[in-house]
Amino acid sequence: MHTLATRFGELTIQEEDIYTFARGIPGFEVCRRFVFVKPEEHAPFEYLQSVDDGNLAFIVVDPFIFFPRYTFELPDSSVAELGGPKEDSLMIRVIVSIRGELRQATANLVAPVVLNVRDRMGQQVVLSDSEYSVHHRLFNDTSNRTGGG
Numbered sequence: 001m002h003t004l005a006t007r008f009g010e011l012t013i014q015e016e017d018i019y020t021f022a023r024g025i026p027g028f029e030v031c032r033r034f035v036f037v038k039p040e041e042h043a044p045f046e047y048l049q050s051v052d053d054g055n056l057a058f059i060v061v062d063p064f065i066f067f068p069r070y071t072f073e074l075p076d077s078s079v080a081e082l083g084g085p086k087e088d089s090l091m092i093r094v095i096v097s098i099r100g101e102l103r104q105a106t107a108n109l110v111a112p113v114v115l116n117v118r119d120r121m122g123q124q125v126v127l128s129d130s131e132y133s134v135h136h137r138l139f140n141d142t143s144n145r146t147g148g149g
Contacts, residue, residue: 005054008037018051019115019122026124031056060093066138078125085116106135
């Protein structure tokens with residue numbers, strides 16, 4: 001399968017690489033199929049590219065790289081929607097916003113993207129009563145390394 005992505009040009013996508021988001025991503029509910037694009041030169045950042053809309057791609061990152069103590073409880077409804085995955089088949093990413101310089105980048109820790117890698121299902125989970133922020137600074141001296149921010 002081929003798709004045209006504004007940011008990456010034409011992409012060849014294998015069906016088994018597509019993650020399905022049953023309800024889309026909040027604000028982008030019509031886009032339900034996504035793939036990861038991982039340009040080596042952008043590591044550790046990745047892109048969650050919509051297969052349904054080539055203009056839509058989210059910058060994402062493994063939150064544990066920047067926030068080793070990041071924790072949250074996955075709601076039962078999300079576990080069910082993701083097919084009841086075991087913990088070892090879950091992958092967590094957070095959406096990154098970069099406005100201006102990279103050192104000003106923020107991560108949305110309130111709404112992690114949770115993926116069932118076994119069944120290729122995904123969901124952006126909005127955490128209730130979270131101690132985190134939707135604009136948590138990625139680069140904030142050493143406070144992120146200790147879990148603060």
